[in-house]
Amino acid sequence: xxxxxxxxxxxxxxxxxxxxxxxxxxxxxxxxxxxxxxxxxxxxxxxxxxxxxxxxxxxxxxxxxxxxxxxxxxxxxxxxxxxxxxxxxxxxxxxxxxxxxxxxxxxxxxxxxxxxxxxxxxxxxxxxxxxxxxxxxxxxxxxxxxxxxxxxxxxxxxxxxxxxxxxxxxxxxxxxxxxxxxxxxxxxxxxxxxxxxxxxxxxxxxxxxxxxxxxxxxxxxxxxxxxxxxxxxxxxxxxxxxxxxxxxxxxxxxxxxxxxxxxxxxxxxxxxxxxxxxxxxxxxxxxxxxxxxxxxxxxxxxxxxxxxxxxxxxxxxxxxxxxxxxxxxxxxxxxxxxxxxxxxxxxxxxxxxxxxxxxxxxxxxxxxxxxxxxxxxxxxxxxxxxxxxxxxxxxxxxxxxxxxxxxxxxxxxxxxxxxxxxxxxxxxxxxxxxxxxxxxxxxxxxxxxxxxxxxxxxxxxxxxxxxxxxxxxxxxxxxxxxxxxxxxxxxxxxxxxxxxxxxxxxxxxxxxxxxxxxxxxxxxxxxxxxxxxxxxxxxxxxxxxxxxxxxxxxxxxxxxxxxxxxxxxxxxxxxxxxxxxxxxxxxxxxxxxxxxxxxxxxxxxxxxxxxxxxxxxxxxxxxxxxxxxxxxxxxxxxxxxxxxxxxxxxxxxxxxxxxxxxxxxxxxxxxxxxxxxxxxxxxxxxxxxxxxxxxxxx
Ligand code: GCW
Numbered sequence: 001x002x003x004x005x006x007x008x009x010x011x012x013x014x015x016x017x018x019x020x021x022x023x024x025x026x027x028x029x030x031x032x033x034x035x036x037x038x039x040x041x042x043x044x045x046x047x048x049x050x051x052x053x054x055x056x057x058x059x060x061x062x063x064x065x066x067x068x069x070x071x072x073x074x075x076x077x078x079x080x081x082x083x084x085x086x087x088x089x090x091x092x093x094x095x096x097x098x099x100x101x102x103x104x105x106x107x108x109x110x111x112x113x114x115x116x117x118x119x120x121x122x123x124x125x126x127x128x129x130x131x132x133x134x135x136x137x138x139x140x141x142x143x144x145x146x147x148x149x150x151x152x153x154x155x156x157x158x159x160x161x162x163x164x165x166x167x168x169x170x171x172x173x174x175x176x177x178x179x180x181x182x183x184x185x186x187x188x189x190x191x192x193x194x195x196x197x198x199x200x201x202x203x204x205x206x207x208x209x210x211x212x213x214x215x216x217x218x219x220x221x222x223x224x225x226x227x228x229x230x231x232x233x234x235x236x237x238x239x240x241x242x243x244x245x246x247x248x249x250x251x252x253x254x255x256x257x258x259x260x261x262x263x264x265x266x267x268x269x270x271x272x273x274x275x276x277x278x279x280x281x282x283x284x285x286x287x288x289x290x291x292x293x294x295x296x297x298x299x300x301x302x303x304x305x306x307x308x309x310x311x312x313x314x315x316x317x318x319x320x321x322x323x324x325x326x327x328x329x330x331x332x333x334x335x336x337x338x339x340x341x342x343x344x345x346x347x348x349x350x351x352x353x354x355x356x357x358x359x360x361x362x363x364x365x366x367x368x369x370x371x372x373x374x375x376x377x378x379x380x381x382x383x384x385x386x387x388x389x390x391x392x393x394x395x396x397x398x399x400x401x402x403x404x405x406x407x408x409x410x411x412x413x414x415x416x417x418x419x420x421x422x423x424x425x426x427x428x429x430x431x432x433x434x435x436x437x438x439x440x441x442x443x444x445x446x447x448x449x450x451x452x453x454x455x456x457x458x459x460x461x462x463x464x465x466x467x468x469x470x471x472x473x474x475x476x477x478x479x480x481x482x483x484x485x486x487x488x489x490x491x492x493x494x495x496x497x498x499x500x501x502x503x504x505x506x507x508x509x510x511x512x513x514x515x516x517x518x519x520x521x522x523x524x525x526x527x528x529x530x531x532x533x534x535x536x537x538x539x540x541x542x543x544x545x546x547x548x549x550x551x552x553x554x555x556x557x558x559x560x561x562x563x564x565x566x567x568x569x570x571x572x573x574x575x576x577x578x579x580x581x582x583x584x585x586x587x588x589x590x591x592x593x594x595x596x597x598x599x600x601x602x603x604x605x606x607x608x609x610x611x612x613x614x615x616x617x618x619x620x621x622x623x624x625x626x627x628x629x630x631x632x633x634x635x636x637x638x639x640x641x642x643x644x645x646x647x648x649x650x651x652x653x654x655x656x657x658x659x660x661x662x663x664x665x666x667x668x669x670x671x672x673x674x675x676x677x678x679x680x681x682x683x684x685x686x687x688x689x690x691x692x693x694x695x696x697x698x
Pocket of ligand 1: 154167168210211288327371
């Protein structure tokens with residue numbers, strides 16, 4: 001078992017006697033793993049249970065000691081194997097793939113998975129409870145909301161590009177690649193990551209950047225891919241691969257990558273067969289096509305569906321999935337065009353392709369129509385794909401959200417998206433039910449997140465950021481879980497059972513989204529960060545004059561910023577009566593709500609409307625005064641974080657305490673930089689003073 005940081009929330013710290021007194025006798029003394037073969041998830045389940053119980057309770061259990069019926073036992077098994085050996089389960093349960101049944105009511109503890117992976121998940125569940133001093137004596141049955149629960153890593157083979165070794169990664173260099181074009185020799189981090197992912201029931205990981213480099217699939221790297229898959233497999237984690245659309249040309253020696261060309265089809269079929277020969281349980285591919293300069297089918301006047309189906313057909317005989325990204329927009333758009341709106345692109349590109357995708361294609365949609373911003377309405381595309389399986393794409397890596405230098409607990413933001421009611425056909429249709437397939441009667445749905453863990457000893461670059469990785473898995477399994485409940489579990493597992501630590505982490509984490517939104521970009525205006533390069537720190541002017549900007553502006557305005565702000569007014573007009581008609585991409589009831597300032601919530605006001613600075617919000621404040629106040633409030637909240645954390649000094653090891661403190665102090669300082677940069681920018685632009693008379697005094 002690795003050192004603390006690498007164990008994340010799987011530390012299995014010894015419980016105090018006060019928690020275990022009188023309870024150890026009820027713990028079975030041996031572990032039976034029925035029919036476990038070498039390196040199988042079932043075998044892993046046995047050893048993990050042994051490790052966990054030894055850590056948490058200090059008891060040494062034996063695995064498979066022969067069937068000595070006398071001593072009490074843990075039985076870890078698939079449902080089928082259990083049936084063969086012992087007959088029916090004590091009660092009838094309906095398990096679907098990856099689900100499990102846990103029964104600790106009686107002397108023997110049964111941990112039965114629908115499959116081997118499910119059994120492993122059951123062990124993690126049992127240990128998670130035990131580590132939190134819950135000597136659970138009951139029955140627990142659980143099934144996943146969706147079958148696709150994938151982590152995406154944006155790891156590059158080469159570390160000398162503009163994006164470094166992991167694109168938008170803030171936790172060090174890649175755990176897979178050496179930065180010089182090769183899979184690492186030393187892959188010892190891989191099983192450690194597999195263990196973390198498996199413990200929160202993430203069942204696959206895409207191991208290379210969606211801006212894909214086909215050289216991963218050449219020469220010895222192919223062996224490397226196979227080694228990575230072999231190391232994840234015992235944890236029940238499959239791998240997926242990002243594919244580069246033009247590979248038939250770049251590595252295949254063809255003069256085309258037209259998806260309808262016979263040679264191209266043969267190229268992908270052969271390559272895919274070769275992958276499956278090496279990695280029989282390959283989960284599938286992710287493809288980013290015709291987006292941000294990536295090649296795609298549109299080059300040949302083929303549709304995105306024709307492009308997706310090319311891969312889907314090659315994967316189909318092997319049971320693989322094609323995750324096709326909906327993040328398509330024209331980054332060379334004319335920023336002077338009043339109606340050009342990047343937020344419209346996905347529905348424009350994909351709306352009419354609904355039903356044209358093969359049945360093993362899943363369209364992978366970022367949660368908002370733009371790009372992982374601090375506040376976005378849900379992507380309207382979720383309301384359009386009635387005949388296509390969809391997955392939502394989240395980011396655990398905090399690209400626009402402080403890059404792990406700022407604490408930002410993401411579940412409340414994610415939940416606001418999952419819980420949005422799209423009112424498709426005027427009926428209740430929560431986004432989470434669209435994703436799961438319930439609303440449109442689809443069979444398969446998915447939750448994916450760009451995780452971007454790296455070689456840093458904390459994985460993500462910050463101890464507290466790990467709550468987001470943990471929560472992603474928990475929510476992908478059960479999207480209605482409460483953000484605080486998840487966080488409390490994570491905190492107990494990571495920092496022990498101290499109430500003080502739990503209160504501090506919860507207080508800061510639950511304030512972190514509103515604080516960040518306040519001191520960066522509020523009212524739906526976006527984060528106002530440097531949009532062109534770093535995506536970090538304030539730079540409202542950079543939204544200007546380029547297709548990457550979140551907004552486009554009007555040519556005859558003298559001051560052109562990406563917020564479409566001039567000296568009088570601000571915000572993006574996305575109404576149908578006067579703007580880009582992005583509001584009109586939502587189902588009627590929602591469209592009408594966003595069409596009007598009266599019914600648009602304040603936090604999305606500038607997303608949908610262009611209004612004067614003096615415009616009165618529902619809160620009663622003017623837009624500009626809200627800006628000033630919110631930026632001060634946000635920075636004030638961040639200033640409380642170091643003090644809140646100080647209260648737990650001495651309740652955990654100094655190393656983690658200091659590491660967290662350092663980040664929180666930095667955040668408190670940087671929030672002031674944000675506050676002043678944004679407030680000054682808009683004060684200069686609008687010429688309207690802050691009613692409270694606050695001015696930057698440095
Ligand atoms: O937000 C942008 C990122 C790019 C990323 C792209 C995408 C992998 O800045 O770095 O490319 O999104 O999601 O494809």
